[in-house]
Amino acid sequence: MALSETVLAAVAVSSKKTELRELQVPEIPADAGLLQVEVVGVCGTDVANYAHIQEPRILGHHVIGFVDKIGREAARRWGVKEGDRVAMEEYIPCGQCGECRRGRYRACRFTDSHLGGLRYGNTPLHVPPALWGGFAQYMYLHPNAVLHSMPLHVLPVEAALTLPLANGFEWMAIECGVSFGQTVVVQGPGQQGLACVLAAKALGARVIVAGRETSRRRLELAKAIGADEVVNVSRENLIERVSQLTSGRLADVVIDVTSSGAGPVLQSIEAVKRGGVVALAAYKHQTIADFDIDRIVAKSLSVRGLRGHSHRSVEMAVNCIASGVFPMHVLNSHNYSLHQTDAALRTAGGEGESNPLLVAVSPFENRNGPSEFAKRESTNVYRKE
Numbered sequence: 001m002a003l004s005e006t007v008l009a010a011v012a013v014s015s016k017k018t019e020l021r022e023l024q025v026p027e028i029p030a031d032a033g034l035l036q037v038e039v040v041g042v043c044g045t046d047v048a049n050y051a052h053i054q055e056p057r058i059l060g061h062h063v064i065g066f067v068d069k070i071g072r073e074a075a076r077r078w079g080v081k082e083g084d085r086v087a088m089e090e091y092i093p094c095g096q097c098g099e100c101r102r103g104r105y106r107a108c109r110f111t112d113s114h115l116g117g118l119r120y121g122n123t124p125l126h127v128p129p130a131l132w133g134g135f136a137q138y139m140y141l142h143p144n145a146v147l148h149s150m151p152l153h154v155l156p157v158e159a160a161l162t163l164p165l166a167n168g169f170e171w172m173a174i175e176c177g178v179s180f181g182q183t184v185v186v187q188g189p190g191q192q193g194l195a196c197v198l199a200a201k202a203l204g205a206r207v208i209v210a211g212r213e214t215s216r217r218r219l220e221l222a223k224a225i226g227a228d229e230v231v232n233v234s235r236e237n238l239i240e241r242v243s244q245l246t247s248g249r250l251a252d253v254v255i256d257v258t259s260s261g262a263g264p265v266l267q268s269i270e271a272v273k274r275g276g277v278v279a280l281a282a283y284k285h286q287t288i289a290d291f292d293i294d295r296i297v298a299k300s301l302s303v304r305g306l307r308g309h310s311h312r313s314v315e316m317a318v319n320c321i322a323s324g325v326f327p328m329h330v331l332n333s334h335n336y337s338l339h340q341t342d343a344a345l346r347t348a349g350g351e352g353e354s355n356p357l358l359v360a361v362s363p364f365e366n367r368n369g370p371s372e373f374a375k376r377e378s379t380n381v382y383r384k385e
């Protein structure tokens with residue numbers, strides 16, 4: 001790409017309002033780079049942020065792309081070169097603090113946008129060089145960006161599930177210690193819940209997925225990707241079903257990724273065995289009145305609040321996707337172009353087209369011609385087999 005060119009970006013300018021803008025291509029220093037965005041998966045966090053935009057910014061942080069430009073120093077540090085395909089993490093950690101040194105860089109305060117830190121998909125446009133989000137043709141690769149190689153044979157819409165699946169592996173494998181033969185209950189069959197199903201299945205667990213009548217289609221998808229049992233909680237009693245399915249032993253691990261309601265939290269505590277693990281991985285924005293805390297003591301439960309992923313779990317996710325073991329593409333429900341970013345965010349938030357799951361935006365995709373990816377594909381020997 002020649003200098004002085006501009007980049008097309010879908011800028012969230014205020015709450016639920018997007019403008020397509022042309023932004024300047026930045027100078028790339030020796031320790032940084034520029035990514036050509038191939039596909040971006042819309043995250044629930046993007047939807048939540050889109051409703052409360054105070055300063056204009058480019059959203060989108062489940063980003064897959066090709067290294068378009070790279071400084072000499074960055075190429076040496078990251079081990080990638082121009083043309084390489086990568087999956088991005090949203091974090092831009094400092095690399096120096098205690099959390100970073102311990103490998104928990106998702107907790108680094110310099111990557112917390114609420115504390116003024118840098119993070120992909122949630123950094124204001126006024127912070128140079130503005131290209132901090134995936135809903136754009138190009139994204140700036142900061143010296144502290146975290147990149148993972150993404151094999152070329154992986155379908156874009158499957159690659160776009162890297163971060164949700166990384167959360168699945170982080171929470172199931174690393175945080176909850178799910179292992180072969182255990183029973184896991186996943187409450188909430190959305191994008192994140194189904195990613196937990198995939199991770200738990202990859203670990204050899206038996207998986208029961210719970211969802212309401214309104215999620216019937218998603219429950220069917222859960223089956224399609226390997227869930228052993230699904231429970232429609234609008235019609236069936238979850239505790240009774242789990243007890244039945246486990247001959248009264250109950251689940252080893254129950255994870256709640258439903259976004260609303262205290263009910264699933266209380267059900268999680270009842271559906272798990274004595275000494276089991278209850279994982280809470282979605283904000284409820286409400287309190288639970290008259291909660292009997294003694295249930296946790298009496299059942300000797302571990303209750304864990306979980307957020308985000310680590311370098312290791314992203315690698316697990318990339319390997320799982322690249323293995324082709326699961327038909328992950330069935331989770332892709334809607335695909336939009338950059339011009340349709342607003343529609344993508346609305347659909348993912350339940351205000352647009354029906355039955356959203358993985359909603360993806362492809363900045364170079366348009367209905368009038370082949371995508372950049374398709375062009376690259378035709379010259380890619382690995383895809384020709």
Ligand SMILES: [Zn+2]
Nearest residue numbers: 043045061163
């Ligand atoms: Zn996300």
Ligand SMILES: [Zn+2]
Nearest residue numbers: 094097100108
């Ligand atoms: Zn740090």
